[in-house]
Amino acid sequence: xxxxxxxxxxxxxxxxxxxxxxxxxxxxxxxxxxxxxxxxxxxxxxxxxxxxxxxxxxxxxxxxxxxxxxxxxxxxxxxxxxxxxxxxxxxxxxxxxxxxxxxxxxxxxxx
Amino acid sequence: xxxxxxxxxxxxxxxxxxxxxxxxxxxxxxxxxxxxxxxxxxxxxxxxxxxxxxxxxxxxxxxxxxxxxxxxxxxxxxxxxxxxxxxxxxxxxxxxxxxxxxxxxxxxxxxxxx
Numbered sequence: 034x035x036x037x038x039x040x041x042x043x044x045x046x047x048x049x050x051x052x053x054x055x056x057x058x059x060x061x062x063x064x065x066x067x068x069x070x071x072x073x074x075x076x077x078x079x080x081x082x083x084x085x086x087x088x089x090x091x092x093x094x095x096x097x098x099x100x101x102x103x104x105x106x107x108x109x110x111x112x113x114x115x116x117x118x119x120x121x122x123x124x125x126x127x128x129x130x131x132x133x134x135x136x137x138x139x140x141x142x143x144x
Numbered sequence: 145x146x147x148x149x150x151x152x153x154x155x156x157x158x159x160x161x162x163x164x165x166x167x168x169x170x171x172x173x174x175x176x177x178x179x180x181x182x183x184x185x186x187x188x189x190x191x192x193x194x195x196x197x198x199x200x201x202x203x204x205x206x207x208x209x210x211x212x213x214x215x216x217x218x219x220x221x222x223x224x225x226x227x228x229x230x231x232x233x234x235x236x237x238x239x240x241x242x243x244x245x246x247x248x249x250x251x252x253x254x255x256x257x258x
Contacts, residue, residue, distance in 0.1 A: 065243045076234055076249040077187070084244055121187065130200040130241045131177065136186035 036060060037124050039135035047143055052109040054138050056122030059103065065125040066098055068107045071137065072118045080120070081107060112142045145171055148237050148250035155255045162223040165253045167235030169216050173248075175241030176218040178210060181232040181252070190233075193218055194241050222255075230257045 038057045046052045054068075065084055069077035081096040083089045083105065089096045095108040105124075109116055119137040126133050149168045157163050169176050178190040189202040193212035210220040216237075222229055232254050236247035 067246070069249075076252050078249070079246050082244070082246060123187075125243045126189070126200070128200055129243075130175070130192040130194070131189040131202065132247060133189070134179075134187035 036133045037122055037135040039120075039122050039138045041136060042139040043141050044138055045141045045143060046112050048112060048114060050112050050142075052112045052116065052140055052142070054107040054109070054120050054122075054140065056105045056107075056135055057103055058105070058122075058124045058133075060124065060127050060133075061100075061103065062127050063124045066096070066105045067123040067132065068094075068096060068105075069121040069123060069134075070116075070118045071121055077121055109140075112140075114142045114144055116140060117142050148235055148248055150233075150235050150250040150253050152253060153251065155253060156258065157225050157255065158258050159225055159227060161225050162221060163225060163255060164219055164221045165233055165235075165255075167218045167220075167237075167250060169218070169235075169237030170248055173237035173239055174216050175238045175245075176212055176216065177236045177238075177241070177247060178218070178220050179234045179236065180204070181234055182230075187234070190220065192241060199241065225257045227257050230255060 068080045071077045083096040093110045097106045121137045122135040123132040177192040191201045212218045232252045234252045235250045238245040
């Protein structure tokens with residue numbers, strides 16, 4: 034069983050809309066959750082991190098964590114064409130000192 | 145502060161050869177992790193080093209190895225290359241490798257095995 038699951042997409046949203054990206058994970062003891070953005074041909078860059086249940090907001094981005102449901106999401110408000118990228122969900126490994134990544138969701142924001 | 149650097153950026157090798165990739169972490173960062181990224185498998189953890197010690201290793205064959213030097217720079221080696229080793233190899237650094245620390249990624253080394 035894959036430890037971190039994401040829909041591969043592509044998820045297509047119009048400019049100005051809200052993009053909702055979802056991720057589920059299998060390890061109940063995971064404590065740290067990260068969203069990375071990866072543009073084509075580039076390396077991942079951190080968008081948000083979240084460690085406690087609830088919402089965490091940073092500008093146009095909101096991360097939501099529900100440990101009981103083993104679910105983490107990323108909302109992007111007022112989506113821009115420059116947000117078009119692959120979004121990777123990462124969860125700390127129970128074996129320590131490693132991140133388990135989902136395969137990523139491709140987001141396309143159309144003008 | 146300079147970011148994570150990786151050399152070389154691109155490599156072409158043939159089956160059976162070996163390759164060494166290098167990573168210099170952000171200044172002050174002592175934890176270095178390596179990941180392999182392929183279209184089919186996504187980002188997969190290879191290993192993590194801290195203070196010249198490997199603390200964790202992913203599910204890769206023994207052909208994949210690494211080491212870390214006293215200045216925290218790290219190298220990874222792949223011996224007896226196979227076609228399936230073609231991938232983007234990413235290095236990431238963090239201060240101590242603790243759970244809630246952000247891992248900062250380098251630009252990657254793209255390896256093509258022919």
